[in-house]
Amino acid sequence: MVTTYWKRKGHAMSIGNDDQIAAWLDDPSSFIWIDIQYSDMDQHRVGELLASLNCNALAVKDVLRTRHPPKIELFQHQTFILYRGISEVINELEYDHQQIGFFINDRYLVTVHPEHSMGISQILLADELPEYVEEPMLLALKIMHRSSDTYLSNMLEFEDVLGRQEDALLAGEGEKHMAALAGYRIKLLRLKRIFNYHQQMFAEFCSHANDNSESFIQLSKHEHYLTDVYERFERIYSLSCLYYEMCSDMVEGYISISSHQQNVSMRVLTVITAIFVPLSFLAGLYGMNFENIPELHHPNAYYILLSSMLFISVSLIVLFKRKKWI
Structure with missing residues (x-):
């Protein structure tokens, strides 16, 4: 399914399908956001559509893969971002992730993903969407920022879960909660890997934004917002590391207490x-x-x-x- 959001100067934003792409090409002063959800589409057709927009062939292959680490690539007339987005939230530490590709130019944003995207759905509800379409890089950052909001709010909620687990351990109910803590550690380890990729990716992004060369002008324009997204992922990553260490400490603490009690009994x-x-x-x-x-x-x-x-x-x-x- 291809959905397009076409914005012309002095006109209201028009929502349609890939038929609007030709009209956008005929108007050099207009902007467009092309959202491609290819679960029901032939990937060959998706590849042809991206090729018609001069998207890099290797980047197209990466975005259509099932799994690929998040990354950025800067081309002469285009920025490519591969991002791990959210399709559905299962609980505080479990997500149905999906790979989202962003192809960004001065005049267009192309998002490519296999399933429903929570970040994109949330940005579609924003009143400022027509203004975002006129700033493709800002629009891409806004989508990723909404995903980071979901990650951050769930991580902060998980702190209360850990607090209850700690109280249960102090109350002598550790035997019931050891399996849950071990499960949390596994989930946090997976999230740490994802957040670390994103933190490194946005750190590299920020370094490019500080570059004065011509190919990075579109990044430096949104340097402040880009730094905000980076700092958010840095915080999420640090929280995941903290919670992982807390789970490990609680497990090791319970084992130490149990071992001490066993030694006393022996x-x-x-x-x-x-x-x-x-x-x-x-x-x-x-x-x-x-x-x-x-x-x-x-x-x-x-x-x-x-x-x-x-x-x-x-x-x-x-x-x-x-x-x-x-």
């Missing part, structure tokens, strides 16, 4: 065993069925043995207390 059992070993030895010694055990015939042998066993027990208990083993 120490108590060891002390009990150490006390009863000599008592069991004496009981076993005088329980043997030999005819000649002289002590057995002593009139006070029973009381002497019990006293000895009591003395041994008390002595060991006092010794273990002094050693602070119990």
